[in-house]
Amino acid sequence: MTRTGKVGVGFIGAGMISEQYLTNLTAFPDIEVVRIGDIDTARAAASAEKWGVPASGDGSSVLEDPDVEIVVNLTLPATHVEVSTAALRAGKHVWSEKPIGVDRASAAELVALADSLGLKLGIAPDTVLGPGWQTAKRAIESGAIGTPLTAVTSMQWQGPDVFHPNASFLYAKGAGPLFDIGPYYFTALVHLLGPIDSVVATGSKSRETRSLVVGPRAGESFPVEVPTHVSVLTSFEQGGDAQSLLSFDTPLFRHGVFEVNGTEGTIVLPDPNTFGGGHPIRIARPLTADASFPFSQEFDVLLDEEPTVGRGLGVLDMARAIRGGGSHIATGEVGYHVLDAMVAVEESIERRSFVEVESTVAPIGALPEDFDPFAATLEAVSV
Template identity: 65%
Template structure:
């Protein structure tokens, strides 16, 4: 059945991150959130009331709702594949929070299911669709730094156990700094530089047991299942190399180190956990050797309005109505997952690991892309 007008969205998962999604999706005229679902129906009802959504209930209620065209899957990582599969089988298009899954097999089955049945499949992070990252992507494609050669990224800090009231899942299989924050940095690298062919990584743990530091359960201990400090080297299909530090074991808090080096300049970006708002700087090779002077740089003005989480689902919605802006695809997300699992294997095997998957170069969004415009009749 052909539809017109705003695309109906059903959100499954009414946890902490749902506030951002529900607020942002409510600001995009081309989509309408019509249902909120959760295994805890009372929590779903509370979020629906808070954000003015007309319907709520369990997961099955959202999947059975004919007004829901796109399901936004905000469940925990371990449930992503199960919930997304159920949504695809119900004939819904799916936007999933990251990661797409926590193992290759289930995630690949999900991509294949979408391909065989026809629904669109997309996955966070959609921060790469924000004006900062899209401006940088178009600049790189236009040759602003010449031929890209390498990249450096880093985030580090004390970890979510210092602020999250229930952080155990962030230290379980399918999480840790690699799977929790890594998708932001690796997805941005794939968008800006290209697919990754090989990885080598070293991972360690500061402790086997950590303690919740805030909230009503402060003082509760829990096990650490994954490396909490990871040094990753990625080699891209076209020969570029990236060095990435991912750690929740350092007293120094430093997020958002992201630099792309080319033959004619270095592009310094912001934190890939954000959509933009940071100063984009291009540093050129120095013509004189004088360390007493600050190194000069050029500023790249961001193009487009600052968006937020949920813009990837909006891109899917516009594509459903005949547009062509769905670029944060399931295929890209699967490649990033494959890179992360390969990094885990490299830590265990202490050797380079080939990344079996690949993905086509990711196109940039149009310079006039505006998530706040009403484009659907």
């Protein structure tokens, strides 16, 4: 029997990030969150009660629930592939938090498995589906800044151990600034400038151990397993390059530097870890011949409004594609290409040389301009 109406969603993982997803997915008319699962079943039950979700349990209960069509995988990075694989084998479509995995081989097998089973695999971040980033994507594709040439991005601060009660996993293999925050920046670069051809990078870490600052385990030390300060030069298949800084080692807090320079202007974008808020999306035009120092730069403002959506937009896009028979945007192939590029960055740091990125992706589409997450588009039909 062909399913119609709302798409049933189940969560595996009820940690901090689940709150952001649940805020939105319980508000979208085309989605019905039917179960929350977690290794800590008491935490899953508390989350289900808070958000009005009818059922909870462990992860297996989500996979066994016939009303769950999409599994939202919010487990730790090291278990992303394992959990996503189990969900696919249970006949569920999968939306996974970033990264898709922590190594190329298992992530590639996951993408191939989804394809062989005819199931959809989506990979965060879905921030690039927010109104700000979609506005910027359309502007660049329409020639608003001429031919894109270069990009500059930066994310720097002292690290998540200052606020996260269990930050040790963010300094383990598969995390650090490269794998934890890098997916936002590299995914946005791929959406705007196309697939990555090669990278060269340097990396370091300020200390071998850190200590938790907040929570019941405050003061507890943990090892730092990955570089915590990474500088990357990225070259793209279609031409152009980008310079990126990703750091957990600087007292200066500066997130969301993201600029794309073209032959006819520079587009200034918001933090790719947001859905388009924070500051206007604007274009700086070249100075005129009569400009004098100190220069006063004028901007064309493309969008100046706070987004009304957040995490979960990619799940909604996937749900509508499931019912409509089309493709969603934040695909497993894009998630794998971003992982491939980030692993190449790791290899470049170790080798001190350029590393080619073997994978590629087809051109990535944009959401329809009239895409409304709060519209009910999936009506139930009697069959």
